[in-house]
Amino acid sequence: MGATAGPVWGRAEQQDFRSRVRGTLLGAAVGDALGAPVDGLGIExxxxxxxxxxxxxxxxxxxRRGAVTHLTQLTLFTVDGLIRAQVRRDTGAWHPPTDLHRAYLRWAATQRDWGPDLRRKEDGWLAREEWLYARRAPTRTLLLGLGDEVMGTLDSPKSPGAAGPEVVPRSVPFGLLVGWEPQLVAQLAVECAAQTHGHPTAYLSAAAYAVTVHALACGESLDGAVQRALxxxxxxxxQEAVSQALRHALGAVRQGLPGPSRVEGLAGAGTAEAVLAAAVYCALVAEDVGHGLRLAVNHGAPSGPTAALAGGLLGALHGETALPPAWLAELEGRPTILELADDFAMEMTQGPALHGPAxxxxxWMSRYPKG
Structure with a gap:
């Protein structure tokens, strides 16, 4: 797996990129937190x-208020894995899906262990964040997929029939690889989704979401970003089910005022592609970030994943300053999310200065060890 040379980063470009990275990760986490109290409930x-x-x-x-779930936890470990993949690239042994799998195994360890005090130095700083050891309703599919050290692949995926929406939110950081071609972003999202979810609609929904975020992070409109994914x-x-779901989301924008029944009509099946379509719809019709996220939460389909996906889209589109500050103020883990977002932005724009030939x-190597 390779990548393009990437953009040339001036100061303004670096600042815009950091804002979009922060917006994407914080937006996804805020959506997760907003949906967590009502996930699984009907609208009444x-x-x-x-x-x-x-x-x-x-x-x-x-x-507590502002608590996040396993959706945000896994997203953060995705970011950690991507940074460490970039660091490992200097060794010549570069296979990002393997680095992401190691990162997901570190998350799985947080779901078994009491705390980080015995974590090895080679696990890096994120695995020593105590708040991440809270078990926040991880699905059985996730725990099974990461229950041993065997990595699922596209040819031999874990849980071949699994099509749940929980696989999609963690793919949002792949969209922030703006120096990569979209095809490679999609390939990485697919390979990493297959580590826990083997149904084509699940891993292709992850790919579609990552490619949409990628286009947004590169300055595309949301409608244009979805068209690129299609x-x-x-x-x-x-891909037919995923493409059809996304086209339904685009068509629903022209069908009257948004409301719970329209969102639930898109997301009601509760599968990865249905929830993705609902999130895209909520982001498309959003008057602002708060409106879009409330729409993504208030319906009878999976509220947490829908809002997490919508938050990632809106954050990538508008940047961090568009997010509701009152919600950010209470968001669990916000300092960690910001620190990780800024580290990711620095690695992607200035990586050679951190671990290059000079x-x-x-x-940096202590925070993101090569092991």
Whole structure:
């Protein structure tokens, strides 16, 4: 697997990219946190618990307001794996899916261990963040897929029938590889999704989401970004259901005012491609980020994954300053997310200065060891 040489980074380009990286990761996490208290509830149950308008603000889940779930945890380990893949590239032994699999195994360890005090130095700094050891409703498919050290591949995927939406949110960082060609972004998303979910609609939904975010991070409109994903999907076998779901999302924009029934009509099947379509729809019709995320939460389909996906899209489109500050202020793990986002942006724009032929930063290599 290779990558293009990448863009030339001036100061303004670096600042814009960092804002989009922060916006993408924070937006996805805020959506996850907004949906966590009501994930799995029907719209009437949501209204009974939160009033006739449904969820309009962060609500308690997992013992606090602003709590995130396994969706955000795995997304952060995706970022960690991508940075470490770039660092390992200097060794000549470069296979990003393997680095991502190691990162996902580090997440799986957080779901078994009491805390990080015994974690090895080669696990890096993220695996020593104590708050990530909270078990936040990971699905059985995820735990099975990462329950041993055998890596699922496209030819031999884990859980071949698994098509759940939880596989898609963690692919959002792949879209931030703006120096890569979209085809390579899609390939990486597919290979990493197959490590836990082997159904074509699951791993191709992950690819479609990553390619859409990639186009947004490169400055494309959301409608244009979805069209790019559709064009790329056309070459993949088994893509029909994902493409059809995305086309339904685009068509729904012209069918009247958005509301819970329209979102649920798209996401109701609860599968990866259905939830992705609903998230795309919510982002397309959003008046602002807050409106889009409330729309993505208040319906009877999976609220957490829909809102996490919509948040990633809106954050990549608008950058961090468009996110509701009151929600960011209460977001669990915000300092960690920001630190990781800035590290990712620095690695992608200035990696050679951190571990290039001229020398390596000991601090960076300690944070993101090659092992």
């Amino acid at each position: 149950e949501i209204r009974q618990a939160h009033g006739p308008g449904g969820v309009v603000d962060l609500a308690p889940a997992h013992g 064009a790329l999907l056309a070459a993949w076998p088994g 020398g390596a930063s000991p601090g």
